[in-house]
Amino acid sequence: MTETTNPAPPAADADWWRSAVVYQVYVRSFADADGDGVGDLRGIRERLPYLRDLGVDALWLTPFYTSPQVDAGYDVADYRDVDPLFGTLTDFDAMITDAHALGLRIIVDLVPNHTSSAHPWFQAALAAGPGSPERELYLFADGKGEHGELPPNDWESIFGGPAWTRLPDGQWYLHLFDPAQPDLNWRHPRVRAEFEGVLRFWLDRGVDGFRIDVAHGMIKAEGLPDVGFSSMTTGQRQSELLGKGRLPYFDQDEVHEIYRAWRPILDSYPGGRMAVAEAWAETPQRLARYIGPDELHQAFSFDFLDATWSADSFRKVIDTALAESTIVGAPTTWVLSNHDRQRHVTRYGDGEIGLRRARAAALLMLALPGCAYVYQGEELGLPEVLDLPDELRQDPAFLRTGESRDGCRVPIPWSGELAPYGFGPEGSELSWLPAPATWRALSVAAQTGVAGSTLELYRAALRIRHEHPALAGTTGGVTWLEGGPGMLAFSRTGGGTTLTCVVNISGAPALVEGYGRPLAASEDLTEQGSGHLLAVDAAAWFERR
Structure with a gap:
């Protein structure tokens, strides 16, 4: 195992994370360089130009550490090394060097609540x-x-x-998760010292941030008291209280001591090193406690992911998130999909309807102030794969509950007519999960340069987001506009220009006028008089100077 110091990108902006678009790389399903059917670090390195051209600012990598892979790497046996399945530390160093040279930052997953039973x-x-x-x-x-x-x-x-x-x-x-994932005792000073060392190890290698897995879980209530009910007695699983009520093993006040010890470590490195919490709390106020100048930089806003396809639902979630952002002085974090949740194309109705809504939701998310997280493949419009054979599923939750997250983890399609669509090197037919035949039309190659494709929509929207002065602000609110029932419309102003985002959830085409010239649209706009006709389940950006 070699030691190295890999500096952050030159001229790094310490506040880059406030308005960044972060692309989540599910490592085993992104790109396979060695042809074994599993994605790896060399595969990521080879595809970095694609991510630069897409227009994202940073990559969040799911765990690639030494692991028996019971829970896809979230069962860590060595926090300071790369699992041979994904490569070596040398591969990591080469990847991060190339990423920084392309202006991309790297966020790595940290799993502090539990280790592998093989640790x-x-x-x-x-x-x-x-x-x-x-x-x-x-x-x-x-x-x-x-x-x-x-x-x-x-x-x-x-x-x-x-x-x-x-x-x-x-x-x-x-073990709050699989029996192969025993929970650590975070009241023990040796545990705390170990993870402070792990932070420094990866910061020294040049990582720009950490996504903290189960950030609300490290401290358990003194005495380990009962919850008071279980699925065996009531039929309700305790996990259904996540984000709704207090559990003695989550969101205990002492957990904040850990982050107050971590923040000075992050701040001691140049270039704006950051941390984002995967945290659940019973109230927005308690979730906001994870964020601040003496704790973590961000916490995921899962309410946006959980919003239903209605103008009222989105507006309520957005208003709440922006209000919380103002209170804590930190940016919001918007996310539509991730490796734990069904892809939003499918959540929004699947098929053509789901894709139309997903494309509109992308323009909605990317027009909001703050930081946006994009899950790999959403820029291709990938749906959930619902018909995976049971014998191929690897999610440990599937074995215990019949619920599986594998459908959103199928390797993404790059090119070609036959699965696995360029996931591995030329001639490789291996893929740890099979991609459906319909994905040939959704591959990167099939969509590149095709006007109106989902990939080109994301590329255009990300370019505008980076360049448009009205989208430069990272905090503060939006100005809501009256657009009639089922219409969601807001504007943002900067640099003498106003950008207006309009989403049509009304169930009928709607005439949009008075907002200026169109910049981007999830479906073709039709000129009508002095305005434009916006299709059902579509969104558009307009500019007025």
């Missing part, structure tokens, strides 16, 4: 036995019942079933 710490804890110092690094506990045969409490795994597994020596250990 040396957990293996040592198993060998050491009950009461040992090694077990203090995790959450081991004696069971209830006459002989300790019952779990220590009623906590449930997010993946379904109990959150406790009993060992042959009689003790139980906590």
